[in-house]
Every structure is written in structure tokens, then in C-alpha cells.
Amino acid sequence: MNIEDIQKLSTIETPAYVVDTRLLEKNLKLLREVQDKSGCKILLALKGFSMHQAFPLVGNYLEGITSSSLFEARLGYEYMGKEVHIYAPAYKDSEIDEIMSYCGHMVFNSVAQYHKFRDKALDLGIECGIRINPEYSEVETEIYDPCATNSRLGTTLQNLEDADLEGLSGLHFHTMCEQNSDTLERTLKVVEEKFSHLFDKIKWINFGGGHHITRPNYDVEKLINIIKKFKEKYNLEVYLEPGEAIALNTGYLVAEVLDIVKNNMNIAILDTSAACHMPDVLEMPYRPEIENGFLSSEKEYTYRLAGHTCLAGDVIGDYSFEKPLKVGDKLIFKDMAHYTMVKNNTFNGVNLPSIMVMDDNDITLVKSFNFDDYKSRLS
Numbered sequence: 001m002n003i004e005d006i007q008k009l010s011t012i013e014t015p016a017y018v019v020d021t022r023l024l025e026k027n028l029k030l031l032r033e034v035q036d037k038s039g040c041k042i043l044l045a046l047k048g049f050s051m052h053q054a055f056p057l058v059g060n061y062l063e064g065i066t067s068s069s070l071f072e073a074r075l076g077y078e079y080m081g082k083e084v085h086i087y088a089p090a091y092k093d094s095e096i097d098e099i100m101s102y103c104g105h106m107v108f109n110s111v112a113q114y115h116k117f118r119d120k121a122l123d124l125g126i127e128c129g130i131r132i133n134p135e136y137s138e139v140e141t142e143i144y145d146p147c148a149t150n151s152r153l154g155t156t157l158q159n160l161e162d163a164d165l166e167g168l169s170g171l172h173f174h175t176m177c178e179q180n181s182d183t184l185e186r187t188l189k190v191v192e193e194k195f196s197h198l199f200d201k202i203k204w205i206n207f208g209g210g211h212h213i214t215r216p217n218y219d220v221e222k223l224i225n226i227i228k229k230f231k232e233k234y235n236l237e238v239y240l241e242p243g244e245a246i247a248l249n250t251g252y253l254v255a256e257v258l259d260i261v262k263n264n265m266n267i268a269i270l271d272t273s274a275a276c277h278m279p280d281v282l283e284m285p286y287r288p289e290i291e292n293g294f295l296s297s298e299k300e301y302t303y304r305l306a307g308h309t310c311l312a313g314d315v316i317g318d319y320s321f322e323k324p325l326k327v328g329d330k331l332i333f334k335d336m337a338h339y340t341m342v343k344n345n346t347f348n349g350v351n352l353p354s355i356m357v358m359d360d361n362d363i364t365l366v367k368s369f370n371f372d373d374y375k376s377r378l379s
């Protein structure tokens, strides 16, 4: 980060998520290039990043959004207004009409769900797909592995056999998580082996999300070549629907040191919380990077950084610094635009971080939260 941005971020009211629209646009430009060179269409998966203030910008580069619920579908329809896709493990009768009023493409998780809603969808001109489970993935963390034993996500080849697929226009698989294009290549090989007998019956195939396209060592050329080859071979429209790759490395969570306590080591209590504001730190789990923060003991002053909730395990991690921390210091957690705002919560009555955007000129407040936001969900 350049020194000016660090200084600007150190003056804001905390806690706050700050999305740098310059970095977001840089990601979007790369994703546009992938689409232009490969002929695929890329959708934003709202599950990872739903900050609708940025949807007009995203819509300048991507073809639309994909959703996994009624609310996400509606958000994409109302705030971007391009293609709206949906996939959910199952749809509710009470929501299906409204969902269908927003979506041009619907992916069903099972043949039974497809049969249940097929006539209604086809009458409305909605293109229907089925999510397949190729029973091949390279995801090592069990809770992120859609192909784990007994997974409910997607229909296996065995469960597709002899199924009536009349009216179907697409297939969908989502088996990747933060992976490179070599994983896609190996996955696609399995998908072709198992499911290519269906490819002449459909118009499109969706390769899901988990493509880490915008990270520095991602092999973009390989991805482009894989898609081009696939499209030439089967004459299918190809969709990708990454979430994380859109907002990867485009934002921060800025927090302030509230107190420093000692119990064998120095512990800094912050005005943010792993449990409330960056739940993936506990769930994945992973260690976020901090501007000017280093591995424990790498520099002279080491602190355990912890949240201000009452959960004993609300700990972000141990970090060292070149100078001692003091009350009132600001800390800048990196890569906090995706899977944060969409997952945060007000556990312990802790307020939600504000949402801000940053560009060449300034940092602007988009939204702040208050007692009513907290209260309104509780009675």
C-alpha cells in the first residue's frame, strides 16, 4: 500500500470496511479480458460480495450475477439489472414465483426439483439447468468440499441415469475453492468423461466459482485456452461464476486498539471482532494480513490481536510490529472485501462496521449502522 492511502485510512471512524474501487476495477478489467479472449461469460456470485453500491461498476465489466436465494436474486435484479442466475440446494414453494420473476436462468440441485418446477419455468422462458456432482474435487477443507462423502450438492451421474431431461438447457458444476486453472483442467476432464453424452442436448454449461483468477500467480492463459478448446469441441456457451475473484485484495477492515492487557503476553483488544466482522478467520480458519504487521516474534513487539466480544476464542492471531502498539492506533486488515460484509453479524450487540469506498480522491462513507439495525432483527 502506498503511504498516502495508509495515512488516509488511519483517519477514518472505525471499525469500517473500505473497498478501493481502483483495485476492484483492476480485477474487473482482468475478468473482462478473460471473457473477451475466451468467449465465456462471467457472473458475480453474490454469496461472496454483495455490496450493491458497486454493482453499476461490476455491471460495466461482467454479464450479470448469480444468486443462491430469493433475496440475492432480487438484489442482483434491482441493482445490476443484467443476467440473473440462481442455484439453490432446494427452492421453497412460497418463494418460487418471485424468484422466477427475477431470474433468466435457474439451476436445480436434483432431478426431482427440476421436474417439480420445470413447467412453470419453461412457460416463463427461463432457461433451466441441473447441478451435477462430478464426484471429483481438490478441496481439502471438508466444509468447503461440495464433493465430500454424502454431499447434498449436485446430482451424481448415477442419479441422472434414465432421468427425463426434456426441456433442459444447461449443466452446472461447482467443485472448486480458491484454486488455479490446473484444477479446472483436471476437473473438466472428469466432467467430460462422465457427462459429455448430455452435451448435445444442452446450450450452456456453468463451471461454477472458486476460480482464483485475480490472484497474482493464477494462470490466466491456461484458463482462456481451456475455455476456448471446450467451446470449440462442444459448441456450448460457458459461464463462470466466481465470487471471491471479483473482490479479491480490493478492501480493508480498519480497526482501532481499545486496550492492551497482559497475560503471559501482550494482548491488544480491538474495536472489531473475528466472530462478528471477519467470521472466516475462525471458520476457515485463516490468518489475515495486516499492513505493517509481521509474523509473531518476527519483529520486536508481538501482540495477540483480539476482538471486543465476550467469546474467549474471539482472537484474530498473533502479530509482531516494529513499534509498540498503543491505545488509539489504527490497524489495517487486508483483503476484507469478500466474505465479510455478507457474513457479519451483531453477536454480543456489537455494531457492524461502516462501509466506505476509497478512490484517488477520497474515502467516502457509503453506509453506517446503528442500534435500530441491531434491534430490528431481534423482535
Ligand SMILES: *Cc1c(COP(=O)(O)O)cnc(C)c1O
Pocket: 045, 047, 048, 087, 174, 176, 177, 178, 208, 209, 210, 211, 241, 242, 243, 244, 245
Ligand atoms: C460459493 C459459490 C460460488 C462462488 O465461489 P467463490 O469461491 O467465491 O468463487 C459460485 N457458485 C456456487 C454454486 C457457489 O456455491
